[in-house]
Amino acid sequence: MAERLGNRIKERRGELGLTQADVAELVGVTRKTVNTVENGVFTPSALLAIKLAAALNVPVETLFWIER
Amino acid sequence: MNHRSAAEQADYLSRRRARILPGLFVIYMSQQAIYFSAAGRAPTSAQTVKIGAWALLTIVITLALATKGFWFQPRQVRDMIDDESTRSNRLEAMRLGFLLAIFGALAAYFFNQIEPLTVGEAIQLVVSLSLGAALIRFAILERRAHRYG
Secondary structure, three states: OEEEEEEEEHHHHHHHHHHHHHHHHOOOHHHHHHHHOOOOOOOOOOOHHHHHHHHOOOOOHHHHEEEE | OOOOOOOHHHHHHHHHHHHHHHHHHHHHHHHHHHHHHHHOOOOOHHHHHHHHHHHHHHHHHHHHOOOOOOOOOOOOHHHHHHHHHHHHHHHHHHHHHHHHHHHHHHHHHHHHHHHOOOHHHHHHHHHHHHHHHHHHHHHHHHHHHHHHH
16 A cells, blocks of 8 residues: 655645745755645655754654555 | 845746756757668768767766756755755656666667667667656656646
8 A cells, every 4th residue: 555745734834824935945945846745746855854844843743644 | 137046046947947858858859860860871071060969968968967957056056956856856867767778778789680780870779768768757757846836
């Protein structure tokens, strides 16, 4: 059974009033990468996941989870 | 005057690259059609120029795929363009290119048993097939990634 990484980046961005471009700038990636992670198209490395969680001010396990 | 931040500039260049790549693929592959349409004829200086242009384009595309590209941009912008998802797309494209190089070389070897190929033709075939595949795969992956914007 395929596993994928679920996330609540969009929800958290909304709470903080940040755009994808804002998050991209905070993390040091392009907006494309934030888009693809947010939409579940691209599975980020642990490094990027931690950076995203730090930028959105939540623990990484709150931001990401495994969907089965 | 450019007022874009590094992130905005990186995003702009990344989108522009995704738009340009399919066109570059068409130009690159059309060079092969020109080369093989002249196969078997005595070499002329015009053909030598065409082969030189093909070799130059091959080197540029290979270096662009193997490195971050955008060599004339500031380092910060280059690092941002070559972020994690881009590196992943680039590696996937190069993986496909490598596989097609192996299979293309095998195909050229067996085809040579039926219809003799010159070394130049075999090299053109293998390099163009593998690099063309890597280029179009990278283009598709990058455009798909941008579409989710």
